[in-house]
Amino acid sequence: MERISRREFLKISAGFAVSLALPLKLSAEEKHKISGPLIGVARGEKNKLVKAAVDAIGGMDKFIKPGDRVLIKPNISFSANAECGATTSSEVIKQVVELCLDAGASKITIIDYPLANPDLCIERSGVRQAIVDKNRVNLLMLSKERQFVEIEVPDGKELKTVKIARELQKADKFINLPTAKSHSATGVSLGIKNLMGLIWDRSYLHRVDLHRAIAELGLIMKPDLTIVDATRVLTSGGPGGPGKTVILNTVIAGADMVAVDSYTVGISSWYNKSFTGKNVKYILYASELGLGEIDTEKMVIKEVKV
């Protein structure tokens, strides 16, 4: 047996140690990266929130490619005053529109199917200020059945077929832009709940199990990006207000709609009580359907102050 010198032994053992440790460390890093969805949270000055939050998850270029037709769905369904928090604030909508334009979007449609009088919703929410480029940005308030198209819900238990907005099929990218608010039936109204504003027969959902039906909407409508406007949060009295409105000046962004919703539940108290995403039926059911991550422990949360 050949003897080795001490030096050589040290060399080899060091090499072994490194070669053993390196993959361990690498895999740890790798695992950390893919372990959960990325959530960007920005707090601070109102006018920079959206860019900061989206930049934290890789920037708008990651989601919007030049030439894309983008559909933005804010919640401008109520004719409540903008400060109340029942609708997505026009400043936030405007920032999203501008980011999309900068990323090279060819056409942007801001869409909603309002519950209240459409003209009043437009007026009160101030959404017109988001139309920064008349050639590329337009506003569409749905009102007719023919603006919707019937599609099947794969694996739907509560919903078999749903009529969704035709525009959804025409768009290349879909940005879900809810406002964070309380809701007297579902508890909170966030991203998944906001999808209800793109279907024709909303009242049908109330005649079946509402919470499961809302979760199942996630099976057919998959936003590329969800941005929650929590600049002001209607913590009670929702969905229409008036109620208790809290100023949080926060925007949450992420590609995983369930994760964004689940995280947002935790940033505020609702009806003077604290909840997590798992406490909200429709978010829980959506995660059970495999639509996204509900556990905030498993998310990669990047918080930014601006």
Added chain:
Amino acid sequence: MDPLILLIVSISNHLLLNSYLYSLVLIFSTLLFGRFFCGFICPLGTVIDLTELAGKLPSLKFRPELKNFKYLILLFLIISAILGVSFIYYFDPIVIFERSLLLIVFPVITFFFGFFTAEPSFAYVESLFAIIFLAIIIGLNFLTRRFWCQNICPLGGLFAFLSKFSLFRFVFDNKCKKCALCEKVCPTDAIDSKSERVDSSECILCLRCNYECPENIIRYKSKFLRPKFDIKRRELLLTTGSAMILAPLLRSTYHQRLEGRLIRPPGSIPEAEFLNRCLHCGRCMKICPTNGLQPCIFESGITGMWTPRLIPRIGACEKNCNMCGKVCPTSAIRNLSLEEKSYVKIGTAIIDRVRCIAWEQNKTCLICDEACQYNAINMVNETIQGVTLGRPYVDERICTGCGMCEYRCPVEGESAIRVYAIGEERRASGSYITEEKKKLRSCEEKEEDIPSGFIIE
């Protein structure tokens, strides 16, 4: 601008209808120039004339002598107005024209407009009677030309009466050769070429005779002739009698008590005055952005036909709208400010718990609460058969009866929450806003139950 409305509504309401005082201009100018209104302005007259373009049907030989009938109808209207019942909306040509536009033309136009755009289209529960009514008026035209204007129209009657005294009129200015061409073209049979007379009360100044006369002897000149009346005393007595019988018989006194869902527009004056004041012209129904204001058929009686009522299942009363009061020509619906209108209680919503899916079927439904514009519906957690769920309650002190809940209720067919004219406020004057109402509305931070959408550990 309609002097007949001024006359009848003023009499039946015991007041001077200020907004119609302009129509005195028409009275004076008719005293000067004759029935120019009928020939040049009247929109219903224009419609009747236009039907002639559709081709001439052979005129019937039967030519009833009914020219006095229009005076008798005018008398009938005046007497029933004195008795406090207004029938003007069946006879006034302006009102008939406006209502026909609303109930016949407007729905068709908005249908085709909405067909190509996303604009809403409007429809009304009653168009058939309006069509029949207009068809009869136009159809009578085939009996004799302008039959309505010659024989029935009480506004025409009023102008005809005044024209008997008119200063300017058509006269035979020279010796006539009796070609009778003028008689043939005259739409109202006003000319008698044998006696060389033009009846100024029938002449609507259409100028046809003036154009056609080969000798050009029929001219418009200032000439006063002694007015002639040939109404028989028996006719006058018969009309007076029939008005005195029909007015008490046909008035709608008890209909609102029978029809609990007869909800009048916000700011309507008390029912008895309302029925006298309302012209049934339909302007409020046309302007109503939600299409919720609909014409009554028989819900408020014969004298209430085509009066406005809110049918919340078709469209609710929008909180930020006071247009019906703004367009009402006679202030039957008061012109209230937006704030004041939002305090008018036109009824109260009542939940039918047997139909309500939150009460009866344990479904998570909050649509009435969500829809309520005044925060009058509270979701209260109630345990029924072991299921704890938010169930709706109406706070009747805050509810205004706007009907948004009834409109949006997801229950198929008849709504599970319905508005009844319970607690409706009808004031002829004074403010609807009270401190108590303001206080009730200002409690924005109500204690709310935790919604059932939360899982509480």
